[in-house]
Amino acid sequence: MNVNDIRIQFPVLGSKAYGKPLVYLDNAATSQRPLPVIEEQARLAKTANANIHRAVHYLADKATDAFESARDYVKEYLNAASREEIVFTSGTTASINLVAFSFGEAFVGEGDEIIVSCAEHHSNIVPWQMLCQRKKAHLKVLDIQENGCLQVENLEKLISQRTKIVAITHISNVLGIVNPVQEIIRICHNHGVPVLVDGAQGIVHSHVDVQSLDCDFYAFSGHKVFAATGTGVLYGKKKWLNAMPPYMGGGEMIETVRFSGTTYAPLPAKFEAGTQNFNVIPTLIPALSFHRACLENMEILDYQKNIREYVYDRLLEDKRITLFGQPESLQDKIPLFSFSVEGVHHEDLALILDKMGIATRSGQMCAEPLMDRLGVTGLLRVSFTWYNTLEEAEYLINSLYRAIEMLS
Amino acid sequence: MSCTLEEKKQAVIEDFSLYDEWLDKYEYLIELGKNLDPYPEELKTDDHLIKGCQSRVWLDYWLQDNRLYFRADSDAIITKGIISLLIGVYSGRTPEEIAADDFGFVADIGLRDNLSPTRANGLVSMIETIRTVAENAR
Ligand SMILES: Cc1ncc(COP(=O)(O)O)c(C=O)c1O
Numbered sequence: 001m002n003v004n005d006i007r008i009q010f011p012v013l014g015s016k017a018y019g020k021p022l023v024y025l026d027n028a029a030t031s032q033r034p035l036p037v038i039e040e041q042a043r044l045a046k047t048a049n050a051n052i053h054r055a056v057h058y059l060a061d062k063a064t065d066a067f068e069s070a071r072d073y074v075k076e077y078l079n080a081a082s083r084e085e086i087v088f089t090s091g092t093t094a095s096i097n098l099v100a101f102s103f104g105e106a107f108v109g110e111g112d113e114i115i116v117s118c119a120e121h122h123s124n125i126v127p128w129q130m131l132c133q134r135k136k137a138h139l140k141v142l143d144i145q146e147n148g149c150l151q152v153e154n155l156e157k158l159i160s161q162r163t164k165i166v167a168i169t170h171i172s173n174v175l176g177i178v179n180p181v182q183e184i185i186r187i188c189h190n191h192g193v194p195v196l197v198d199g200a201q202g203i204v205h206s207h208v209d210v211q212s213l214d215c216d217f218y219a220f221s222g223h224k225v226f227a228a229t230g231t232g233v234l235y236g237k238k239k240w241l242n243a244m245p246p247y248m249g250g251g252e253m254i255e256t257v258r259f260s261g262t263t264y265a266p267l268p269a270k271f272e273a274g275t276q277n278f279n280v281i282p283t284l285i286p287a288l289s290f291h292r293a294c295l296e297n298m299e300i301l302d303y304q305k306n307i308r309e310y311v312y313d314r315l316l317e318d319k320r321i322t323l324f325g326q327p328e329s330l331q332d333k334i335p336l337f338s339f340s341v342e343g344v345h346h347e348d349l350a351l352i353l354d355k356m357g358i359a360t361r362s363g364q365m366c367a368e369p370l371m372d373r374l375g376v377t378g379l380l381r382v383s384f385t386w387y388n389t390l391e392e393a394e395y396l397i398n399s400l401y402r403a404i405e406m407l408s
Numbered sequence: 409m410s411c412t413l414e415e416k417k418q419a420v421i422e423d424f425s426l427y428d429e430w431l432d433k434y435e436y437l438i439e440l441g442k443n444l445d446p447y448p449e450e451l452k453t454d455d456h457l458i459k460g461c462q463s464r465v466w467l468d469y470w471l472q473d474n475r476l477y478f479r480a481d482s483d484a485i486i487t488k489g490i491i492s493l494l495i496g497v498y499s500g501r502t503p504e505e506i507a508a509d510d511f512g513f514v515a516d517i518g519l520r521d522n523l524s525p526t527r528a529n530g531l532v533s534m535i536e537t538i539r540t541v542a543e544n545a546r
Contacts, residue, residue, distance in 0.1 A: 345463060345483055345484035345485065347462040347463045347484045347486070347487070348438075348484050348486045351486050352486075355430040355431050356431070362462060377464070406435060407438060407485055
């Protein structure tokens with residue numbers, strides 16, 4: 001398998017933007033979908049559209065099977081201990097909000113503490129802030145070093161008797177650095193503190209085995225790993241999920257409903273109130289199986305490494321460019337690069353590159369505290385995935401030079 | 409003012425139609441941005457700031473002989489270019505004229521993606537502010 005075998009599975013990659021071949025480098029925001037994903041969604045809409053779990057008829061059974069197969073698949077994919085530990089949501093944000101609410105209801109009280117890092121996406125900050133407000137608890141922040149890596153050595157000092165949970169990103173969507181989550185989890189567990197891992201980027205660039213990680217929660221979005229939008233996953237250890245009250249009330253999440261009181265359904269239904277996204281959740285299967293095939297293919301991995309090194313070196317050697325997120329070893333860096341250019345605004349660069357056919361991301365990237373910490377108003381980000389080519393990387397660098405010329 | 413608001417807008421649209429290529433249009437905007445009249449540093453304060461998602465815009469205005477005058481700045485050069493277009497068209501018009509305008513011409517010259525509300529950039533807010541200022545000055 002080589003990059004061309006991959007590209008032909010993605011219809012959008014052959015298209016043009018403003019007359020130029022489209023070069024899609026905003027993969028960290030959302031990835032494109034391969035044909036098997038597009039076809040699965042269409043197939044379900046055509047042949048298995050019925051509300052799941054509720055009805056006893058042929059179509060409903062088909063839809064339910066597809067939905068529950070996705071749960072089995074994700075359980076295997078993450079190596080979860082049981083299928084009850086896989087809760088479907090609309091995305092990472094919804095998964096984290098669920099935990100912040102329900103875990104918070106069960107375990108967080110006045111004066112308690114929650115720890116996040118300063119390199120978090122807003123989705124892993126704001127739900128905890130809301131919880132802290134609700135419960136009069138405190139949010140504590142783990143800082144980064146100058147090179148962008150977390151100050152893991154300070155984590156132990158931050159943890160106190162009052163720490164109820166630590167919520168940390170597996171891979172930063174700005175710095176592209178793989179955090180030592182295994183070590184973080186070990187430290188937290190030594191103090192009896194559970195850990196939620198924001199896996200929105202982590203799922204895209206690593207083998208995630210929740211049992212060997214021993215994380216308490218792992219959240220990710222299918223739309224960043226080639227599935228359709230609205231395919232969120234929350235993995236949670238059974239002991240926590242069982243102890244947490246439901247997040248939303250409604251259909252499916254109940255056992256019996258009486259005006260004198262309602263009892264809740266067992267896991268995972270307890271956390272899946274209302275009609276589920278049943279035409280779409282099953283796209284996780286072709287998406288993750290495509291993804292795994294790439295993650296396990298040496299040729300593809302090597303090719304992506306070459307791209308990563310090429311872009312990293314070109315950005316570093318240009319004195320006008322400041323690259324944020326430079327871990328000691330490139331092994332801890334995914335092919336995601338956020339940078340600023342001296343005297344040039346990130347928005348201008350993004351607009352010019354767009355007109356050259358290159359999709360990038362500019363701005364705060366939903367990480368305003370991190371922007372403040374880095375002392376910038378925003379950055380330009382390019383993020384590569386399996387279908388991007390070395391030629392595209394070269395075109396990016398040349399276009400970037402040209403855009404900088406135009407703008408300086 | 410010798411020409412009408414409509415004529416001014418037409419002139420901008422014609423200037424833009426000279427460029428077929430997207431990049432050339434942006435090159436022209438960058439030139440305009442670089443040549444925008446300087447904006448006083450001391451007026452880059454929070455009450456002049458129009459906060460957008462990405463680029464910041466500062467706007468100052470005054471009313472003289474029933475005509476509104478604007479000056480503005482941005483930290484992004486393309487936004488400055490568009491500011492220059494807007495100021496060229498709207499500065500020196502009466503509040504009535506401005507308030508009655510639909511500001512559609514920025515989209516007409518193909519800069520819609522700088523203006524889409526979802527990007528929530530400073531420019532959208534700048535147009536809103538110009539409109540509000542004109543409404544209030546009537
Ligand atoms: C690290 C990280 N966390 C959380 C999110 C939020 O994901 P979603 O918007 O799919 O809920 C993102 C996506 O931008 C992300 O990169």
